[in-house]
Amino acid sequence: xxxxxxxxxxxxxxxxxxxxxxxxxxxxxxxxxxxxxxxxxxxxxxxxxxxxxxxxxxxxxxxxxxxxxxxxxxxxxxxxxxxxxxxxxxxxxxxxxxxxxxxxxxxxxxxxxxxxxxxxxxxxxxxxxxxxxxxxxxxxxxxxxxxxxxxxxxxxxxxxxxxxxxxxxxxxxxxxxxxxxxxxxxxxxxxxxxxxxxxxxxxxxxxxxxxxxxxxxxxxxxxxxxxxxxxxxxxxxxxxxxxxxxxxxxxxxxxxxxxxxxxxxxxxxxxxxxxxxxxxxxxxxxxxxxxxxxxxxxxxxxxxxxxxxxxxxxxxxxxxxxxxxxxxxxxxxxxxxxxxxxxxxxxxxxxxxxxxxxxxxxxxxxxxxxxxxxxxxxxxxxxxx
Amino acid sequence: xxxxxxxxxxxxxxxxxxxxxxxxxxxxxxxxxxxxxxxxxxxxxxxxxxxxxxxxxxxxxxxxxxxxxxxxxxxxxxxxxxxxxxxxxxxxxxxxxxxxxxxxxxxxxxxxxxxxxxxxxxxxxxxxxxxxxxxxxxxxxxxxxxxxxxxxxxxxxxxxxxxxxxxxxxxxxxxxxxxxxxxxxxxxxxxxxxxxxxxxxxxxxxxxxxxxxxxxxxxxxxxxxxxxxxxxxxxxxxxxxxxxxxxxxxxxxxxxxxxxxxxxxxxxxxxxxxxxxxxxxxxxxxxxxxxxxxxxxxxxxxxxxxxxxxxxxxxxxxxxxxxxxxxxxxxxxxxxxxxxxxxxxxxxxxx
Numbered sequence: 179x180x181x182x183x184x185x186x187x188x189x190x191x192x193x194x195x196x197x198x199x200x201x202x203x204x205x206x207x208x209x210x211x212x213x214x215x216x217x218x219x220x221x222x223x224x225x226x227x228x229x230x231x232x233x234x235x236x237x238x239x240x241x242x243x244x245x246x247x248x249x250x251x252x253x254x255x256x257x258x259x260x261x262x263x264x265x266x267x268x269x270x271x272x273x274x275x276x277x278x279x280x281x282x283x284x285x286x287x288x289x290x291x292x293x294x295x296x297x298x299x300x301x302x303x304x305x306x307x308x309x310x311x312x313x314x315x316x317x318x319x320x321x322x323x324x325x326x327x328x329x330x331x332x333x334x335x336x337x338x339x340x341x342x343x344x345x346x347x348x349x350x351x352x353x354x355x356x357x358x359x360x361x362x363x364x365x366x367x368x369x370x371x372x373x374x375x376x377x378x379x380x381x382x383x384x385x386x387x388x389x390x391x392x393x394x395x396x397x398x399x400x401x402x403x404x405x406x407x408x409x410x411x412x413x414x415x416x417x418x419x420x421x422x423x424x425x426x427x428x429x430x431x432x433x434x435x436x437x438x439x440x441x442x443x444x445x446x447x448x449x450x451x452x453x454x455x456x457x458x459x460x461x462x463x464x465x466x467x468x469x470x471x472x473x474x475x476x477x478x479x480x481x482x483x484x485x486x487x488x489x490x491x492x493x494x495x496x497x498x499x500x501x502x503x504x505x506x507x508x509x510x511x512x513x514x515x516x517x518x519x520x521x522x523x524x525x526x527x528x529x530x531x532x533x534x535x536x537x538x539x540x541x542x543x544x545x546x547x548x549x550x551x552x553x554x555x556x557x558x559x560x561x562x563x
Numbered sequence: 564x565x566x567x568x569x570x571x572x573x574x575x576x577x578x579x580x581x582x583x584x585x586x587x588x589x590x591x592x593x594x595x596x597x598x599x600x601x602x603x604x605x606x607x608x609x610x611x612x613x614x615x616x617x618x619x620x621x622x623x624x625x626x627x628x629x630x631x632x633x634x635x636x637x638x639x640x641x642x643x644x645x646x647x648x649x650x651x652x653x654x655x656x657x658x659x660x661x662x663x664x665x666x667x668x669x670x671x672x673x674x675x676x677x678x679x680x681x682x683x684x685x686x687x688x689x690x691x692x693x694x695x696x697x698x699x700x701x702x703x704x705x706x707x708x709x710x711x712x713x714x715x716x717x718x719x720x721x722x723x724x725x726x727x728x729x730x731x732x733x734x735x736x737x738x739x740x741x742x743x744x745x746x747x748x749x750x751x752x753x754x755x756x757x758x759x760x761x762x763x764x765x766x767x768x769x770x771x772x773x774x775x776x777x778x779x780x781x782x783x784x785x786x787x788x789x790x791x792x793x794x795x796x797x798x799x800x801x802x803x804x805x806x807x808x809x810x811x812x813x814x815x816x817x818x819x820x821x822x823x824x825x826x827x828x829x830x831x832x833x834x835x836x837x838x839x840x841x842x843x844x845x846x847x848x849x850x851x852x853x854x855x856x857x858x859x860x861x862x863x864x865x866x867x868x869x870x871x872x873x874x875x876x877x878x879x880x881x882x883x884x885x886x887x888x889x890x891x892x893x894x895x896x897x898x899x900x901x902x903x904x905x906x907x908x909x910x911x912x913x914x
Contacts, residue, residue, distance in 0.1 A: 428739075
């Protein structure tokens with residue numbers, strides 16, 4: 179009996195404390211895939227977020243709380259998670275997710291419940307109708323533009339394309355054709371293969387027979403390594419260009435020597451140590467590296483964790499300005515509105531991936547400083563300015 | 564298309580065909596003896612490839628745990644059925660046969676994992692490690708319903724495939740692996756055209772194994788027992804052949820074939836936990852061309868599938884698989900047109 183009373187008393191105190199404490203701490207709601215096929219992307223996102231929380235845990239003396247929910251790699255669940263985060267946890271900002279469909283699902287909830295949303299993946303939405311959403315990811319066009327610039331500089335006149343049969347293959351192809359025409363480069367093939375294919379010999383033979391100066395591939399992860407292996411086997415001598423979907427340790431493992439010398443665009447954080455000292459993001463990128471190492475006890479090997487880190491920095495910067503602009507406490511609708519306006523007027527916030535400038539009417543906030551071209555050299559990414 | 568390209572595609576097609584040929588032999592063997600379309604065949608292929616990749620990466624393959632779990636389940640199933648039949652004194656023998664025997668390759672695998680051993684030994688142990696899988700799975704799930712209709716057996720074997728490929732995802736993760744080449748170098752054909760030694764090895768394996776199969780069926784008692792069971796199960800029982808014993812042999816041989824395919828394809832294709840399924844499916848097309856009974860027709864079918872796949876990937880990469888699987892339609896039409904319709908499922912035997 180005695181123990182029961184003591185326990186009740188304890189619970190009451192805890193309740194009083196939590197209610198009595200200024201309910202004005204900031205709250206970030208993250209919905210991510212921690213299980214299922216997308217977890218290889220979701221887990222780094224979470225680790226990066228934890229590193230960010232350790233790096234910048236409070237704004238103007240107010241703590242930032244992080245609530246993480248797992249969507250099990252199902253976009254429907256991430257929409258439900260977002261609703262739960264807003265209605266039950268009263269978060270000030272939503273973040274996510276490990277894929278384009280899940281990110282769109284969260285953005286819809288953000289729009290409906292009038293909660294700002296910072297996406298971690300590229301999103302394809304009409305910015306005019308989605309005033310509550312921004313994303314820290316680089317648009318595909320920005321990345322592919324960098325590749326085409328590089329092709330032009332190397333004197334490439336014709337380029338063959340081989341990519342996935344899915345939306346990613348389409349996205350890269352359309353970005354390539356859009357950038358190639360003004361650069362005077364002709365895209366001579368549009369070969370496709372499925373992620374599950376065992377061989378691309380036929381497609382590669384067709385490309386090699388056209389004798390293009392270079393080949394661009396539109397794949398991601400380990401299946402993206404297939405064209406590299408087949409091109410090497412066929413003795414293709416021209417340059418091979420990839421895109422940021424291939425920046426991944428598993429790609430290096432499977433492509434092996436065949437990937438050597440290929441060029442791809444990525445966020446500068448991947449080669450942070452090799453950046454010139456005056457590169458705008460170098461300092462933050464290195465700080466991100468050490469914060470990540472301290473929190474997770476392992477070095478970063480991917481580009482994903484840095485997106486969470488940057489989203490956190492963008493939020494922290496906007497929250498400071500929102501507090502100055504409004505008397506409303508965090509957790510209220512007025513504060514969320516002020517936060518949205520603050521995010522939408524973000525100016526020159528330096529992150530690990532790039533320098534962010536958001537404005538109404540655009541989902542993306544990065545520029546040329548958020549991309550570098552790297553070269554795969556003996557299983558290491560080397561900056562290739 | 565020039566002759567060069569056609570030659571490259573032709574050789575690529577032969578290499579693919581060699582793999583489908585071996586897989587087709589395994590499928591026909593199991594089907595003719597047990598009437599089971601063994602869908603998990605492809606998963607065994609993937610397991611052997613991924614086990615070899617694990618050895619090369621210096622890790623103990625997760626297959627060890629899988630085989631031991633299956634062996635434990637099989638011992639339980641066997642002991643339970645023996646006890647129910649009042650033959651409890653034979654349980655120790657079942658323990659040795661179903662429990663200890665599959666554990667031997669596991670022990671070997673565990674011993675060499677992480678050590679510098681010759682590549683050939685790794686290959687042999689990777690194959691040996693997956694040999695128990697098909698017999699164990701069949702003992703647990705298929706033997707108790709051995710006399711069910713073909714459709715029920717097919718559905719159970721499909722369920723087994725999903726189970727095994729789920730376990731594959733759990734054990735090996737979603738990312739793919741490649742292994743080092745078994746044979747390096749290349750042979751230059753007249754006309755200065757190189758063929759890699761790995762491709763030659765694949766074709767040679769297919770030819771040698773087909774010949775061994777032929778000898779097994781023609782010259783050995785066990786092979787003749789397999790053939791007899793395939794031709795007529797009741798007749799085979801009447802002359803003293805035990806169907807469960809021949810089924811076990813068929814599963815073990817098929818598992819061995821799957822293991823060989825796994826190590827043969829792993830150096831030339833990136834293997835994922837679920838890549839085996841597509842190999843099995845294309846071999847199934849080849850087996851259908853052989854009517855699921857004829858070995859020579861299956862071999863021709865396998866080479867045709869490999870060739871069509873290779874040329875289709877050149878003409879239209881995106882539609883490659885559609886073209887390969889469309890082969891089934893004319894083949895099935897032709898077969899049903901030519902075949903005399905026999906009564907199906909007339910055999911009824913009790914276990």
